[in-house]
């Protein structure tokens with residue numbers, strides 16, 4: 015789905031924005047090394063840096079750096095919370111790849127003393143912990159460059175499905191994503207071809223590696239990044255999540271939503287999103303589900319805002335009015351003010367099936383336990399409910415559910431037996 | 445006849461398990477009545493005047509003997525020995541105990557029946573012509589498509605919390621016996637220029653407080669796109685139907701307020717997205733379902749006609765039965781027999797457990813094991829060989845089911861009314877019984893000819909009074925039950941809503957008032973061949989108004 019407006023009304027000037035579109039047009043087909051070479055030599059000579067987590071997948075990009083320019087500045091966020099294995103791995107890669115310019119970035123000791131004296135902030139407030147250990151230090155470093163390189167790939171999460179090679183941030187800098195089009199298999203093949211060493215923890219089930227306290231192993235078939243911040247709804251930090259590519263400030267009210275109200279991925283968790291409050295300034299809204307009518311009324315401002323936004327769809331809202339803007343939202347909240355009002359079921363299906371929205375679609379409000387299976391079939395994958403019986407049913411996964419269904423819905427890959435007879439038959443005969 | 449496969453069976457038994465759990469939670473107090481309400485309604489369980497009432501779907505009105513026997517068993521074991529057939533091709537049990545309901549549902553499931561979606565704001569049991577698959581005038585047997593619609597609509601994840609209930613009726617014959625124009629969606633078989641059979645779609649019909657005749661929204665939808673088209677209508681309704689006022693929430697109001705053209709444009713827009721998608725119905729699936737409904741193994745007995753005139757002389761009662769209670773069959777040598785549930789002075793639509801068993805036996809012996817429930821609250825033996833007609837009549841007579849009044853004035857449609865229904869303003873069964881006794885004489889009934897009286901105990905119009913040639917509606921005025929009489933309604937393809945001609949009558953006056961209408965008709969009809977409704981159309985209100993209220 016195209017973003018409606020590649021040229022935000024504020025921020026980068028039009029020429030640069032158009033330049034990015036042109037760059038992506040020219041280098042869409044180019045391989046990773048070509049993209050990086052182009053960036054390092056032509057577009058941002060001596061003005062480009064790379065940030066690496068030295069995690070599970072970092073070796074590939076670093077290897078490409080070593081072929082293009084081993085002296086390219088490579089920053090490593092030394093959060094102070096890494097696995098010992100990660101630190102060893104930094105040294106190993108430096109030596110094997112001949113990287114000459116790896117620089118550790120450490121958090122400001124004053125910040126640590128003030129906000130995280132015991133080193134346990136990650137436990138209570140990971141957003142703030144990331145902020146002082148990653149975002150702030152990184153911001154300081156990167157502000158000196160016209161652009162930087164990331165190792166992000168389209169396949170990594172749903173939110174990244176449209177990642178291009180070049181992105182323009184709202185403060186006019188360029189993010190370069192040489193591996194944007196790499197699949198998991200491409201990465202593996204590349205590692206294999208060049209005999210690159212794996213992160214020591216990779217074979218212990220850690221498929222995506224960040225700080226030690228916030229990383230857990232993932233099960234076979236799980237999203238590789240499911241192991242990051244497991245149990246919390248934190249999936250992306252501002253640096254990746256942000257629509258315009260700006261490093262987003264950590265949410266100011268992070269502490270307020272610690273109540274575990276969001277049910278998602280099989281458990282209750284703290285909700286990173288806050289509810290819309292009347293008359294909130296569009297430029298201020300961040301991690302908020304903006305009511306559809308408010309969004310439509312202030313569309314320009316919301317599109318231009320650098321903050322992560324969600325969409326709230328109330329009964330009576332016409333979701334088709336924002337179809338073209340769906341890429342702007344990281345989450346959609348369908349509200350159910352009264353359980354008997356079934357309009358949200360249609361809205362959910364339109365958002366999922368017709369608009370192909372891949373992000374979170376949550377149902378919020380008065381929801382009976384018995385509606386949960388229906389809602390799931392309509393594309394809902396998260397719930398914010400007050401009703402104690404429903405919460406209990408969610409918690410225990412105790413739904414007197416009819417797991418068979420006659421009528422197909424458009425998107426979910428439903429179990430073969432769970433479809434209309436003619437679809438079942440076709441499968442049974444096959 | 446449709447038979448469950450493993451999938452259907454598993455589906456229904458899961459549903460029974462689900463509802464059993466909900467009942468348990470209600471009994472234990474875990475669910476409040478408010479929370480339980482929508483759940484029980486979706487499983488056909490109403491809270492009525494005296495007790496819970498369980499409504500069991502008879503999909504498109506088709507039953508096997510085995511199923512009928514199970515209904516008898518339930519009536520006997522969990523109820524007071526009878527059941528009540530309704531205008532929606534359902535059967536209602538008036539006295540089940542809540543704790544028994546899961547067991548009843550399990551019993552039903554064992555014969556491939558259920559109570560799913562017989563109430564609540566969801567897509568209800570699809571109804572059709574009681575002579576479907578047998579009638580001589582049929583373009584296509586509508587039941588395979590009805591079955592496919594039943595499947596599509598069962599626990600539809602998107603359409604289970606609609607603004608209001610949603611009823612679909614379907615007829616395969618140009619002579620509409622399913623009142624399709626008085627349903628939220630009506631489907632009428634249609635042949636297009638290329639000779640293909642498809643469906644004319646009517647939308648926004650309904651009775652109740654604001655009776656409306658359905659309007660044609662599409663002249664021809666082929667089988668393969670029908671589900672996509674229905675889904676489009678339902679989605680438009682789910683999103684835009686009014687939810688602020690329960691009395692304005694049916695799709696008929698949406699169509700009326702927005703205008704057919706607006707709704708049509710919205711439906712077409714929606715259809716343009718879903719058409720050709722996952723709901724496209726492959727011919728192979730249609731064929732597969734069709735096969736379940738293939739005609740039974742008819743036998744040529746050599747008897748291809750019956751000399752009715754002769755029979756009338758030999759045995760007038762049987763003669764009358766032949767005239768009224770048989771219907772032309774597509775197959776030579778066969779006929780469809782209506783089993784009237786309107787004995788003189790009885791409660792219309794009631795059948796005792798013994799009668800249900802008897803009809804089941806007769807169907808097994810003489811009608812290829814098949815039975816139908818009609819929206820006129822009668823039963824039908826769809827395929828009876830002419831050579832066995834006499835034997836069938838005999839057997840029905842023994843069971844007290846040979847009332848030969850089908851289509852005549854005593855064959856009323858009557859809702860449960862104040863005797864059972866929590867919503868009623870007035871009694872309706874006793875009114876029907878009074879009228880039935882008043883016109884009991886067969887000769888008098890023959891003289892009057894085809895005349896449909898329909899009675900509802902309140903404006904919800906479960907008794908279809910709006911479409912009665914004579915309609916009777918119970919209202920409450922200053923604490924007394926009054927009955928408003930309408931004239932000129934018609935539920936067929938010539939759909940019309942009856943007109944109120946003046947003030948209501950108290951119960952005692954109703955039979956006299958009806959008699960005066962009938963006399964006025966007989967006095968002014970062109971001939972005995974001109975039925976009441978035709979005479980009304982020719983003559984207009986005046987003579988009937990005068991008959992009711994004098995010319996003061």
Ligand code: HEM
Nearest residue numbers: 065066067069070071144148149164165223242249250251
């Ligand atoms: C404040 C928040 C965050 C900051 C500042 C941050 C910063 C970084 C940096 C600098 C890199 C190195 C880039 C590279 O290897 O090319 C990186 C990589 C990565 N980040 Fe983040 N990150 C944040 C949050 C997250 C979150 C929430 C996730 C996922 C749930 C995530 C997943 C990844 C992955 C998968 C990689 C690259 C692959 C790997 O090394 O395994 N990051 N991040």
Ligand code: SF4
Nearest residue numbers: 136140143144225228
């Ligand atoms: S990943 Fe965990 S430990 Fe590392 S900075 Fe973020 S919250 Fe703190």
Ligand code: SF4
Nearest residue numbers: 859865868901902906
């Ligand atoms: S018409 Fe009224 S009284 Fe009769 S059954 Fe329906 S709701 Fe009850």
